[in-house]
Amino acid sequence: xxxxxxxxxxxxxxxxxxxxxxxxxxxxxxxxxxxxxxxxxxxxxxxxxxxxxxxxxxxxxxxxxxxxxxxxxxxxxxxxxxxxxxxxxxxxxxxxxxxxxxxxxxxxxxxxxxxxxxxxxxxxxxxxxxxxxxxxxxxxxxxxxxxxxxxxxxxxxxxxxxxxxxxxxxxxxxxxxxxxxxxxxxxxxxxxxxxxxxxxxxxxxxxxxxxxxxxxxxxxxxxxxxxxxxxxxxxxxxxxxxxxxxxxxxxxxxxxxxxxxxxxxxxxxxxxxxxxxxxxxxxxxxxxxxxxxxxxxxxxxxxxxxxxxxxxxxxxxxxxxxxxxxxxxxxxxxxxxxxxxxxxxxxxxxxxxxxxxxxxxxxxxxxxxxxxxxxxxxxxxxxxxxxxxxxxxxxxxxxxxxxx
Amino acid sequence: xxxxxxxxxxxxxxxxxxxxxxxxxxxxxxxxxxxxxxxxxxxxxxxxxxxxxxxxxxxxxxxxxxxxxxxxxxxxxxxxxxxxxxxxxxxxxxxxxxxxxxxxxxxxxxxxxxxxxxxxxxxxxxxxxxxxxxxxxxxxxxxxxxxxxxxxxxxxxxxxxxxxxxx
Numbered sequence: 001x002x003x004x005x006x007x008x009x010x011x012x013x014x015x016x017x018x019x020x021x022x023x024x025x026x027x028x029x030x031x032x033x034x035x036x037x038x039x040x041x042x043x044x045x046x047x048x049x050x051x052x053x054x055x056x057x058x059x060x061x062x063x064x065x066x067x068x069x070x071x072x073x074x075x076x077x078x079x080x081x082x083x084x085x086x087x088x089x090x091x092x093x094x095x096x097x098x099x100x101x102x103x104x105x106x107x108x109x110x111x112x113x114x115x116x117x118x119x120x121x122x123x124x125x126x127x128x129x130x131x132x133x134x135x136x137x138x139x140x141x142x143x144x145x146x147x148x149x150x151x152x153x154x155x156x157x158x159x160x161x162x163x164x165x166x167x168x169x170x171x172x173x174x175x176x177x178x179x180x181x182x183x184x185x186x187x188x189x190x191x192x193x194x195x196x197x198x199x200x201x202x203x204x205x206x207x208x209x210x211x212x213x214x215x216x217x218x219x220x221x222x223x224x225x226x227x228x229x230x231x232x233x234x235x236x237x238x239x240x241x242x243x244x245x246x247x248x249x250x251x252x253x254x255x256x257x258x259x260x261x262x263x264x265x266x267x268x269x270x271x272x273x274x275x276x277x278x279x280x281x282x283x284x285x286x287x288x289x290x291x292x293x294x295x296x297x298x299x300x301x302x303x304x305x306x307x308x309x310x311x312x313x314x315x316x317x318x319x320x321x322x323x324x325x326x327x328x329x330x331x332x333x334x335x336x337x338x339x340x341x342x343x344x345x346x347x348x349x350x351x352x353x354x355x356x357x358x359x360x361x362x363x364x365x366x367x368x369x370x371x372x373x374x375x376x377x378x379x380x381x382x383x384x385x386x387x388x389x390x391x392x393x394x395x396x397x398x399x400x401x402x403x404x
Numbered sequence: 405x406x407x408x409x410x411x412x413x414x415x416x417x418x419x420x421x422x423x424x425x426x427x428x429x430x431x432x433x434x435x436x437x438x439x440x441x442x443x444x445x446x447x448x449x450x451x452x453x454x455x456x457x458x459x460x461x462x463x464x465x466x467x468x469x470x471x472x473x474x475x476x477x478x479x480x481x482x483x484x485x486x487x488x489x490x491x492x493x494x495x496x497x498x499x500x501x502x503x504x505x506x507x508x509x510x511x512x513x514x515x516x517x518x519x520x521x522x523x524x525x526x527x528x529x530x531x532x533x534x535x536x537x538x539x540x541x542x543x544x545x546x547x548x549x550x551x552x553x554x555x556x557x558x559x560x561x562x563x564x565x566x567x568x569x570x571x
Contacts, residue, residue, distance in 0.1 A: 129407070129414040131417065135424050136517055140554075141494060141496060144484055147496065154569060155535070202482070203493075203569055254515045256511070257511040
């Protein structure tokens with residue numbers, strides 16, 4: 001087990017509504033999300049003195065957010081990055097506290113990901129000159145995340161016989177979960193046929209293989225276990241964390257073959273070793289679903305099934321509520337909203353508390369029906385250990401194992 | 405090398421672009437070149453600043469045949485970039501060059517991104533795109549002083565299995 005296993009906790013979580021037109025600044029949203037997380041934890045402004053965030057040139061900075069909430073900072077850093085940042089920053093927060101730079105760290109991600117700066121390089125990003133490493137792909141029309149990752153899935157289909165219908169089951173599962181999540185942007189339940197009949201974006205990806213783009217902010221608060229015990233919520237303990245693990249020659253996703261293997265191949269032994277558990281011990285996962293197939297690729301390389309058997313795994317019912325190991329019980333990026341991974345850490349925190357905010361009348365007291373039919377419960381029964389699998393791209397990933 | 409406008413993008417390869425300048429200067433002469441390490445002799449792509457195999461900073465440009473095999477691909481149907489809408493659907497391919505295949509490790513290869521195009525530089529028809537097909541570099545002069553290396557299908561028979569997305 002790691003030297004710091006169980007010594008740090010997530011004590012507060014919060015977010016704004018998921019919309020496609022927030023009509024306000026990323027600063028305004030970040031302030032609301034961090035405030036919600038502080039209220040959730042029962043923390044005063046004077047008790048938060050660290051802040052971390054990540055951005056892609058599309059957000060506000062910690063001193064703005066802290067000032068709006070009356071927080072004086074002893075430590076902050078606003079890092080460049082998208083997916084896989086949340087888990088990495090949880091690890092950095094524990095390190096900052098461990099060396100004594102601060103005591104309690106709020107981590108936020110705030111983005112007008114639909115109305116202002118979209119991922120694919122349209123909108124504000126379109127006018128940016130194309131140079132350096134971008135010359136490898138952008139002149140050929142390969143710009144967006146889907147366009148960049150699709151050849152990885154194509155090769156997986158060729159090597160292992162994976163099918164579109166198999167990964168469509170990821171959308172089916174996550175949409176089932178979202179239908180029991182009042183916060184989810186898309187609450188409709190989808191079928192395999194819905195996914196396969198949706199229009200092509202870049203083959204082999206259909207529209208419904210791709211996640212939603214939203215405006216929102218999310219926040220989580222990390223502190224040491226001895227402080228966490230005095231706060232409002234049941235502490236959720238950090239058992240193991242790894243951040244921004246890359247494959248060899250991680251500047252492209254097609255050099256370190258097979259390209260069907262993702263960063264989890266290298267992250268898995270490190271994070272499971274630190275946490276002192278194996279995939280069999282994990283009750284629920286949060287495998288990043290920028291696309292249906294990204295969830296599958298990570299579950300394979302973290303060892304939840306054998307390499308190449310991800311298609312069978314994700315279409316077996318295991319990843320659905322009521323299955324053996326549900327994935328993205330909030331509906332994930334495919335349905336709840338897109339926040340570069342933080343919403344899945346928030347979800348797993350709430351699940352481990354027994355406080356999934358579903359349609360059960362007494363969810364706040366941790367009383368659930370475990371009826372997973374539409375518009376009902378989404379709490380996983382007896383959830384004790386969760387794992388988040390953060391994805392930046394096929395060659396970069398992070399992971400976080402937590403327990404109640 | 406000045407800026408060039410191409411499909412709504414401004415491609416920039418400034419004089420201090422120590423990674424890509426020589427690559428595009430050679431392309432202008434219709435040559436495909438890779439950085440070759442002076443110390444260990446291995447080539448690399450992308451044209452990075454150091455040798456990933458021996459960390460030497462000494463290198464020279466080396467001409468390669470431009471022959472290769474499609475390692476993977478996609479068909480972009482919905483082009484989010486307005487400049488590509490008039491050619492969608494169009495294929496993007498990852499080409500594995502013949503040179504240095506399986507060297508220095510069995511999984512290594514020199515792999516490039518390109519569009520698969522026909523003799524007029526129009527997108528190759530989807531029905532003709534498949535993993536395993538043999539390809540050859542072609543040079544598309546997109547401006548007076550800027551050339552984009554692309555790939556087209558070659559007449560060579562495939563060297564291994566051929567696989568196409570069943571759509």
